[in-house]
Amino acid sequence: MTGLSTEFTRTAVSEEEYPRGTRRTVRVAVRYAYLIALVAAVLTGLIPGGRLTEVAWILTGIIAFSIDRPWRDHVRVVVDWLPLVAVLLVYDFTRDLADTVGMPLRMHELVTVERWFFDGALPTVWLQQHLAEDGQPWWTPIIGIVYTTHFIVPWAVAAIFYLYSRPMWARYMRRILVLSYLALVTYILVPAAPPWYASREGAIDEEVRRISGFGLGMVSPDVSAKWLEDQGNYVAALPSLHTAFAVLVTVTLWPLVRRWWLRVPLALFPFAMAFTLVYGGEHYVIDVLLGYLYVGITIVVVAMWERYRAGRASVGEGEAVVEQRRVGADT
Template identity: 60%
Template sequence: MGAPTTELLAAQRHRRLLRSGVWSAYLLALVVVTVLFGPPTQRIYQALWIVVGIAAFTPDRPWRDQIRILVDWVPLIAALVVYDHSRGIANTLGMPVRVQEPAVVERGLFGGTVPTVWLQEHLAGDGGYQWWTVLTGLVYTSHFLVPWLIAAIFYVQSRERWSKYMRRILLLSYLGLLTYVLIPAAPPWYAARAGVIHTEIQRSTGFGLRMYSVDIGADWLAAHSNPVAAIPSLHAAFALLVSVALWPLARHWWWRVPLAVFPVAMGFTLVYGGEHYVIDVLLGWVYVGLAIVLARMWERRRAPTALQPAPAPRDSG
């Protein structure tokens, strides 16, 4: 029995070396690319890194399993690419753009004050960048990275958990898209430029990250954003969805504290930076609840019904 045991240990050691070597090479390449060009935020480019990363994490899996990664991810990536491009033309389909109405509702909720204006007047100082705006810049940019990092981790851990998570991502995205088409609405910075808000408002991409050579948020927005897709805030919605997805996995309170803080920090960043009104953030959170309810309804309908026990045979006597 000594020889088979030795061969088994050698095979396991070889597998561990292969995994660690391939994974280390992948991480090194990702770090180099991130330092030189910034984190991958463009949808297809980012998806390529995710798929390759999943394959690199377990390079010794059978080739059929490697193909399965593509089969699982490509349709979802395609659906999100369609969403990205549809979102960009939602305001060109003939519906009137709501510029004044959101500002009126915001003033009505906050005693005649627009929270974005109040926050920038009290926190932005003389218009210079405060040291803590680096944090708001990182929170804002996390929207382009964190949800997809969580998706990759879920896929490696449990395909079922990943499927449920991505189902909610897609539902949330397309619920938002439907609203953008039916009710295109302008954010605070747009309303300020249109004269609806009589105060200059700086955008959140101008805070924090502009002091670096790579303005991640601005680059992504310039390529993909729709300037009148304010209602609901999917930035706020995705932050809450990430926290909801991770909450059951957080066994200790010190893990749940950042999960509870993250959506609030995102909401603050969006309002402070002029990207969204408070009502946009709140509606984004409502849409998370709606997406979860719809996903659970679909999952219950798709769940296999439990087999009913066969009736006991009657006594013929």
């Protein structure tokens, strides 16, 4: 589906090439330098950035944490990730098609459905009126942390998988890409506005503010608001990819986490993201529920394709063995 290799080798540099003491010193120094640079970038507002910025930091991190491997492994990092980067860049570019193909922007329809589900009330309006009537409460930075994880956690998981298991990385990235493109098709065919935009355009009578807590208090409100404005998409509310990515991360990591106390935050992660999005005016509840549904569809579709590919590979291997035996018998 993505042409990703499922082989995984972790070849360390030999002692002759790189003395053990020197190798350890270089490894520790490079890793700490990367982490310090990463923290500095967050504090100064350089992260998060656009897609290329995110990818650059991910690839740099992978190389930094595997610096003592042969240079061929570092080249392979770039070769493995470049096709994925290209696909994601195409995704970012084609999101704007929803504005150009002429499909009507859905605002009133989502408001009607949401009010029907909740007996005339809008959860976003209710939450903001009861929890943020006097401004942003003290726990707004916590909301900001949850919101910001969308730009960090899915890609951090990908980077960790790549370092320790390329087959796991390949499986995970297939699901990320299929999920993204399923959502993209929906954005193009059914462009839908988020609650804060619907309120601004008059589709919602009540005021809906954009309360994300983005910036975590470390980035000025002007910087964080500008970043949200640049990265935001007025037609990509349905489904919620923020929710979908959180659910996919939880589903992916769940079988790998053995201790129950680690599974608790993992289980709460999608619900925390859903609350953040609805409370913050970014999504309707219906968007969130469809995010869950799209993850389920993605997992089923990709699993079927992987089973089909594995079956074809088994048949090919079997035919090769039979042919080899036939040739051997003939000789």
